[in-house]
Amino acid sequence: MDTPRDPAFLKRRQRRRWIVGLLAGAAIMSMSVVVSRLEPALPGVTESTLWIRTVQRGAFTREVRGTGTLVPEEIRWITATSAGRVERIVLRPGAEVEPGTVILEMSNPDLDQGVRSAERDWQTAVAQLANQKASLASTRFAQRSALVDAESTYQLAVTDLDLNKNLAESGLVAEFTLKQKQALVDQARNRAELARQQLESTIENEALQLAPAEAAVSQRRAEYERMVRQLDDLNVKSTMRGLLQMVSVEVGQQVGAGVNLVRVSDPTRLMAKVRVAETQTRDLASGQSASVNTRNGFVDGRVSRVDPASEGGTVGVDITLDGPLPPGARPDLNVDATIELERLADVLFVESPAAGQENSTISLFKVVAPGQIARTPVRIGRRSVQFVEVVEGLVEGDRVVLSDMSQYDAFDRLRLQ
Template identity: 50%
Template sequence: MDIARPELKQRKRRRQLTLSAVVVGLVAAAGIGLAKLGPALPSVERSSVLIDTVKRGELLREVRGPGTLVPKEIRWIAAETAARVERIVVKPGAAVEPDTVILELSNPELEEQLLAAKAAVTAAESDLAAKRTDLKSKLLDEQSALAAATSDYETARMQAEAEKSVAEKGVIPAVQYKKSLVTLEQLKTRMTIEQQRVTEFGHNIAAQLAAEQARLNQLVGTRELRQRQVDALHLRAGIAGVLQQVPLEEGQQVAAGTNLARVARPGELMAELRIAETQAKDVTLDQPVRVDTRNGIVEGRVLRVDPAVQNGSVQVDVELTGKLPPGARPDLSVDGTIEIERLPDVLYVGRPAFGQPDSEVRLFRLDPADGVAARVPVRLGKSSVNQIEVSQGLAVGDRVVLSDTSAYDQYDRIRLK
């Protein structure tokens, strides 16, 4: 018969309870451990990001901008009058001299105006000559009247002197002598008046001739203007250089003031750079510049800074002091680097993405021990083209990620692998 053993059942029950408690404890410990670990760190390929090391030393501040080579001397030749393009004599790209004819223009009305101006000058010259002859003749008449008055006065004076002595001796009546004195005084007054008339007539002659001469000069000026306008129908270069543009077609009608051709001196070039308005505030005159022509570096200096901003950039004119390489020509695209200043003994690092001067950013600083990069606040100072000053937040030797990490904004740490 079977014998009941209740102690065995109790022992088995205790083992099951102990095992269950152990399993529950292990599960709870594992859960607490996983909770402490937090979420898994995102992994980033090390080769896909740019990493730089913080250094201490001299920081050369520079700004860079694209630009073009342009001639220092450019001459736009404009139409002096309305005209029609008859013939394009020289094509763009050709070398020209000051008297080289570029265009042949025509304006029949202008040629008629020149003929009329020449005729008016000829008529005015004849009028002036006739006026001068007429006035000269009238002056001679006045001078003749003065001579007659002077002669009468001298005769009366001699007669009065002769009668004085005989009147004193009683040979002639005293009244006759007094009458001679009255006549002498009248003739003297007449002679004085004639002298004044000659003088005033001389002034009148000068005034009339000056008026006629002024009219003649005006007509001569008009004739010369018309002659210059007619001569300008043979459009000349004006300077020695290269013809760059002739934006016209034969048979085209042009208005006065229209730009007809552009001539430049190709041997004297300068660079026009476009610097971002945020960086142009530190650009001043005479700062050194390096201009990259893709065929060599040319030294230069800042010649002018445009006070206006256009399309987010400021134009900076650069005078080239170095020798231009072969192949340099107008409108060649170049890159210019302007040296702003040198900052001695500062912390600096490569310029991070979206890192602006005098701003605060959060960069990932790499721990070389475990390859984990933690985000730290960094205060930036003055900037250069590819480098920027570190004011706070980093130390010499720190390695930071410079690439755009906006995809990991929700993480404070990333793992580089």
């Protein structure tokens, strides 16, 4: 038989359950509020993967860097003076050459025939000149003979006149006869004078009469010599002492006049041709000091020329090398060049971050406490190859992260692990 429970006991038990439930709900609500008010945990980043450097103060050298190749200061392309067929390549690139060294041989049958025809034309012109000279000499001799005859006739007429004058004084010759003799003397003198003038004119005009023939001889000879030179140029020769860099034709190839055949350069006189990013060329100028790294050593130089226009985002710069070339330096060798723009004293600077242009404001993470870094706006100024000037936002001794932190753009603070 069940014993009935006391109603007061049941009521007290139910009251305890309500109180416990209310206390449990209040505790849960309190914990929820506390948790909601807690700051989220900072994202972590491994410190060993970051590039952290210290801000410094001191001397600061502005530099820009470019890459390129070594090229000879003196390069000569030897071209074909006439069309021809490549018969033999005597030397290959890398061979040392002297002036007159035969590099390749060509042939041109038409040019051979042309040389023979030009020689015949020259010899024909020489023969015609000689024939004309002989003809003029013959004419001169005939006129000289006529002058001698005229002078002899004049002398005889003078002698005859003198004789008749003596006879006339004795009354043996009439006055009319004496006048006839005088007329003959005058006639003979005029003929002698005319013959002398004709001879002088012939001698003076010989040069004018020979000029066209002599010009023809000179023209034919020049044409012959030109074709002989072209024929000789079929044996392509070096025009300078140096190194054979390139042979741009092959055996059997037909080439036309003016085509580049071989390239010769002086390997002892090299210069660096480098290209610099157009954003870094604002202060580039001729005469600035430079250092060229050939991978086998460094050589000092100076900027000799800056291209006036940009191409492909870069600007060409020529650097004349002042010091001796390192071992292994040769044309077309890849090099790096560092050009010094200016030197500044007492400047706040840090190593160049991964991003940021000159005279701009960037965000860098700065170490603000042990194990924590915070985003800090930093204004940078002039930039160099390795360092950048700090204008404001940092002080000497600050440690900043220079790595690419774009993946943490959503956070202002990070925890170092």
